[in-house]
Amino acid sequence: MDNFIIDFFNIWNVKELRKKIGITLGLLLVYRFGAYIPIPGVNPLGISDFVEKFHSGSKGLMQILSSFTGGAFNRASVFALGIMPYISASIIIQLMCIIIPSLQKLQRDGESGRKQISFITRWITVGICLIQAPVYLISFTHQFIPFSSSKTTYLIDLNTFYGKSMFWIIGIIILTSGTLFTMWLGDKITDKGIGNGISLIIMSGIIARFPDAISKEVFSKLEIGNGGLIVLFLEFLLWLLVILFSVIIIQAIRKIPVQYVSHYKSLDLLDLDSQLIHKKHQYIPIKMTSAGVMPIIFSQAIMLFPLTFSDHVKNISIKNFFHLFQDIYGLWYNLTIFILVIIFTFFYTAIAIPVNQMADDLKRNGGHIPRIKPGKETAEYIDHILSVITLPGAVLLAIIAILPSIVFRIGFTQNFALFYGGTSLLIVVGVILDISQQVNIYLLNYHYDGLMMMKYRSNKYYKYTK
Numbered sequence: 001m002d003n004f005i006i007d008f009f010n011i012w013n014v015k016e017l018r019k020k021i022g023i024t025l026g027l028l029l030v031y032r033f034g035a036y037i038p039i040p041g042v043n044p045l046g047i048s049d050f051v052e053k054f055h056s057g058s059k060g061l062m063q064i065l066s067s068f069t070g071g072a073f074n075r076a077s078v079f080a081l082g083i084m085p086y087i088s089a090s091i092i093i094q095l096m097c098i099i100i101p102s103l104q105k106l107q108r109d110g111e112s113g114r115k116q117i118s119f120i121t122r123w124i125t126v127g128i129c130l131i132q133a134p135v136y137l138i139s140f141t142h143q144f145i146p147f148s149s150s151k152t153t154y155l156i157d158l159n160t161f162y163g164k165s166m167f168w169i170i171g172i173i174i175l176t177s178g179t180l181f182t183m184w185l186g187d188k189i190t191d192k193g194i195g196n197g198i199s200l201i202i203m204s205g206i207i208a209r210f211p212d213a214i215s216k217e218v219f220s221k222l223e224i225g226n227g228g229l230i231v232l233f234l235e236f237l238l239w240l241l242v243i244l245f246s247v248i249i250i251q252a253i254r255k256i257p258v259q260y261v262s263h264y265k266s267l268d269l270l271d272l273d274s275q276l277i278h279k280k281h282q283y284i285p286i287k288m289t290s291a292g293v294m295p296i297i298f299s300q301a302i303m304l305f306p307l308t309f310s311d312h313v314k315n316i317s318i319k320n321f322f323h324l325f326q327d328i329y330g331l332w333y334n335l336t337i338f339i340l341v342i343i344f345t346f347f348y349t350a351i352a353i354p355v356n357q358m359a360d361d362l363k364r365n366g367g368h369i370p371r372i373k374p375g376k377e378t379a380e381y382i383d384h385i386l387s388v389i390t391l392p393g394a395v396l397l398a399i400i401a402i403l404p405s406i407v408f409r410i411g412f413t414q415n416f417a418l419f420y421g422g423t424s425l426l427i428v429v430g431v432i433l434d435i436s437q438q439v440n441i442y443l444l445n446y447h448y449d450g451l452m453m454m455k456y457r458s459n460k461y462y463k464y465t466k
């Protein structure tokens with residue numbers, strides 16, 4: 001506790017860090033405020049009944065989408081689509097970089113290439129928004145509001161052609177603009193704040209639902225009596241163990257030793273031209289979960305297809321088959337997610353870590369792995385190590401992905417169960433670890449600058465007195 005107080009005062013004393021944290025919190029507050037602004041033409045009082053029943057009765061994937069946007073998805077907010085179209089565009093551009101040689105060349109062009117890829121990603125995001133916005137409005141008008149009458153839900157008359165056209169045009173423009181504005185907020189947080197802006201926006205939406213989930217879990221257990229307090233204590237203890245387990249998985253690395261050989265001239269007075277060989281021992285860190293949270297996001301994106309097409313299928317047997325995969329706490333959904341996470345972990349790891357390029361860079365810089373020949377054998381060795389450590393990482397990641405359904409079956413509430421694993425827990429843990437590392441870097445630089453200033457002043461005083 002003393003170290004926490006000291007770190008807090010150290011953060012407050014660093015003016016630049018204090019400014020960055022203030023900017024970050026201010027921009028996140030703007031995003032959370034926008035999550036409560038409804039689309040023009042929608043009555044916020046008319047959808048309040050739907051929001052309450054949605055939280056209490058939903059078991060589908062819409063609950064996960066709502067958690068990513070902090071409830072903006074089911075409030076018909078201007079930020080209803082959130083940042084997910086941009087994430088989808090980023091996934092598409094990463095896959096295109098493997099297939100299209102020109103995009104591969106842009107990736108190797110450094111900062112200018114990254115700017116062009118970012119420009120292409122933003123245009124793909126606009127295209128995805130123009131597809132997802134009408135789909136969202138169709139679902140909102142026909143499926144998501146069965147609890148309220150159309151007179152109290154909408155401020156305009158959708159029975160007329162003019163009213164329906166205006167609602168659709170304005171809704172598509174506003175939803176697309178909301179996603180683009182969210183992207184802008186994320187970029188500003190990354191540039192002027194602290195941490196990755198996109199990740200922080202997603203985390204803020206997830207954490208926004210945490211107080212409500214905690215309160216419902218506490219009240220549900222207090223109704224039991226003294227036995228409920230013991231169960232509540234065990235639940236929070238298990239939750240802390242799951243968080244610790246997630247931190248260990250995220251930070252677990254396999255160190256591949258590397259030796260760099262460099263030549264330099266000796267300063268020996270007897271032989272100034274003699275060449276000495278200096279060996280520098282380093283290592284290549286390979287994460288056990290190099291893919292991060294992306295396999296779970298990929299898997300959940302695929303599981304959205306049955307939900308999207310189930311309402312448009314006329315065949316009853318096929319519709320019932322699709323409905324088997326809509327319950328995120330059901331057996332078929334979790335079994336499919338478990339298999340897909342393992343498959344996508346290997347797939348995304350192969351994309352994210354180019355072993356051939358690593359071997360070429362190592363050889364070019366004069367480095368080699370002990371007892372392994374540079375070049376092809378080095379690439380095969382790194383690929384073998386990557387395959388060995390990715391398998392347990394993929395299995396553990398899949399376990400975390402289905403953990404919410406397991407604890408829900410034990411007796412946890414739906415909202416609190418989502419924080420026991422899956423994308424929500426991994427995103428929150430990963431973002432907090434990233435922010436803590438950046439804060440430590442700022443504090444380290446601050447103390448280093450302070451020591452250098454003290455040394456400069458002491459030398460100046462010494463010269464003056466001498």
